[in-house]
Every structure is written in C-alpha cells, then in structure tokens.
Amino acid sequence: GNSVTQMEGPVTLSEEAFLTINCTYTATGYPSLFWYVQYPGEGLQLLLKATKADDKGSNKGFEATYRKETTSFHLEKGSVQVSDSAVYFCALLNTNAGKSTFGDGTTLTVKP
Amino acid sequence: NAGVTQTPKFQVLKTGQSMTLQCAQDMNHNSMYWYRQDPGMGLRLIYYSASEGTTDKGEVPNGYNVSRLNKREFSLRLESAAPSQTSVYFCASSEAKNRRDYEQYFGPGTRLTVT
Numbered sequence: 001g002n003s004v005t006q007m008e009g010p011v012t013l014s015e016e017a018f019l020t021i022n023c024t025y026t027a028t029g030y031p032s033l034f035w036y037v038q039y040p041g042e043g044l045q046l047l048l049k050a051t052k053a054d055d056k057g058s059n060k061g062f063e064a065t066y067r068k069e070t071t072s073f074h075l076e077k078g079s080v081q082v083s084d085s086a087v088y089f090c091a092l093l094n095t096n097a098g099k100s101t102f103g104d105g106t107t108l109t110v111k112p
Numbered sequence: 113n114a115g116v117t118q119t120p121k122f123q124v125l126k127t128g129q130s131m132t133l134q135c136a137q138d139m140n141h142n143s144m145y146w147y148r149q150d151p152g153m154g155l156r157l158i159y160y161s162a163s164e165g166t167t168d169k170g171e172v173p174n175g176y177n178v179s180r181l182n183k184r185e186f187s188l189r190l191e192s193a194a195p196s197q198t199s200v201y202f203c204a205s206s207e208a209k210n211r212r213d214y215e216q217y218f219g220p221g222t223r224l225t226v227t
Contacts, residue, residue, distance in 0.1 A: 004154075032212045043202055043218030044155075089154065095212050098162060099142065099170070104154040104175070109215040 002027045004102035006090050011062050012082055021075040021106045023090035031092040033057075033066050033073040034100070038087040045090070047075075047090075082108045114138055116219035118185040118203050124225045133188040133222050135203030143206045144186040145216065146170075146178060146197040155202065161186055193226045200224070 007022040025031065032051040036044040050066035050073065051108035057064050062077045073090060090103040116137045117123065125131055133184050144199030145156040161180040175197060177189045184194045185207075190197060204216040 010129075029220050032214075034215075041220075043204075044216075045218065046215050048212070049215070062148055093212070093214055098208065098214055099157065099160065100214070100216065102155040104148075 001094060002031070002094055002101040004073065004087075004090050004092055004101055006101035006106050008106070010107040010109060013108070015112050016079045017110075019075070019077040019084075019108070020047055021088055021090075021108070022093060023073045023075065023103060025073065025090075025092050027070050027071075027094070029096055031094055033064070033094065035062070035064055035073070035075050036089040036091060036102075038089065038105070040086070044089060045081055052094055057087045067085045080108070082110045082112055085110050116205055116217050117205055118201075118219035118222050120222060122223050124169065124227065125190075126227055127194060129193050130189070130191050131193065133201055133203075133224075134188075135187065136185045137203075137205040137217070137220060138184065139207070139217065140183070140207060141205035141207040142183070143208075143214070144180065145204040146176075146186070146188045147188070147202045147204065148172065149210070149221075150199050151201060158201075159187065189190075190224075193224075195226045198224060198226045 034049045035047040037047045046057040050057040053068035087105045119134045145160040146158040159178040164183045203219040206214045206216045
C-alpha cells in the first residue's frame with residue numbers, strides 16, 4: 001500500500017533560519033506529491049506540488065523537489081518567518097484511485 | 113465564494129448519541145471527502161465520493177455513514193457515538209485538473225468530543 005513518512009517534530013527555529021522537513025514515501029504506481037500547511041484553528045491548504053519526477057514545486061519561498069530515485073519530497077525554505085509557524089503535511093496522490101495519503105504532520109514553531 | 117463550509121464547528125456528544133456533520137462546497141467539484149485528524153496520526157480518510165450518487169469507504173469507515181445529497185453536499189453521520197470517535201473532522205473537495213493533479217480544498221473542521 002501507500003504510505004508517507006515525515007520527519008518527526010516539533011521543530012523550533014529562530015527567525016531567518018534555514019528549514020528542512022524531510023518526507024519519504026512508499027507507493028504502488030507513480031504518485032503525485034504535495035505539501036499542505038495547516039495554520040492554527042484552520043483546515044489544510046495546498047502549499048506546493050509536483051506531479052512528475054524531478055519537478056520542483058515552489059510557493060511563498062518554500063520549495064520541494066520530487067526525487068523518484070530516493071522516493072523523497074523534502075520541504076525547504078531559506079529563511080523562515082514567525083508567520084510560517086504551522087503544521088506541515090506531506091501527501092501523495094494515488095493517481096489511479098484519485099485518493100491521497102497524508103503523513104502525520106510536522107509542527108513548526110518560529111521564534112522571533 | 114465560500115469554498116468548503118462545515119457545520120457545526122464544535123460538538124460534544126454523550127456515548128451512544130447520534131449526529132450528522134454537514135459539509136457543502138460551492139466550487140462545483142465532483143469529488144468530496146471526509147477525514148479525521150488525531151494527534152500524531154495525520155489525516156485518515158473515512159469515506160469519499162468520486163461523484164454525485166457514489167460513495168466509497170476509506171481507511172477508517174467503521175462507525176460512520178455518509179450521504180452525497182447532491183453535488184454540493186456531503187454529510188457524515190455517527191449513528192452511535194463512541195469516545196474513540198473524539199477527533200477533528202475535515203471535509204474536503206477536489207476537481208481533477210488532469211489525471212495527476214487533484215488539489216484538495218479543505219473546510220475549517222468540526223471538533224467533536226464524545227464523553
């Protein structure tokens with residue numbers, strides 16, 4: 001079956017620090033990959049995506065590259081802000097079934 | 113354009129009580145989903161509906177039923193609530209841009225406590 005493993009949290013960084021949140025996956029077939037972000041008290045919203053190998057998704061200074069050879073989709077940001085404090089979810093889409101599998105989420109706290 | 117709306121936002125039930133969680137979307141999406149979110153366990157799919165008139169079980173369907181009332185609305189029913197169903201419930205909808213791109217849009221969630 002499909003599964004997504006995320007780096008365990010919580011992660012606490014100082015403002016302007018470099019962020020990496022690791023994500024690896026196991027999938028039958030050839031999935032698409034997504035990062036979602038959940039701010040306190042809200043639902044998830046799409047942060048970025050990559051639908052084929054070697055694609056780089058990017059948004060709001062965040063980036064992630066679809067690495068099929070290492071089955072990974074690590075999230076990075078060069079300089080985090082306090083407003084980036086949230087829970088980040090890595091997800092894969094089983095393109096045959098149209099259903100997604102989510103990781104457990106990683107809580108990021110950025111301190112001024 | 114409200115996106116995905118859910119009611120209620122909060123609910124407390126006693127064991128054995130029943131209730132229905134409501135979800136509606138105004139984006140004309142074909143697919144709708146119900147997830148539950150528990151600490152340290154990410155989101156788990158309860159049921160989904162690929163199109164109006166169809167529903168299928170997800171990863172954790174036991175204790176739940178769903179109804180796709182029309183294209184806009186997808187409700188989740190707990191017939192006899194149990195403490196193990198204490199969770200945050202999210203409804204989502206999506207429309208495939210192509211076979212490899214199904215961005216999901218989530219509602220704000222319903223926090224349910226069963227005592």
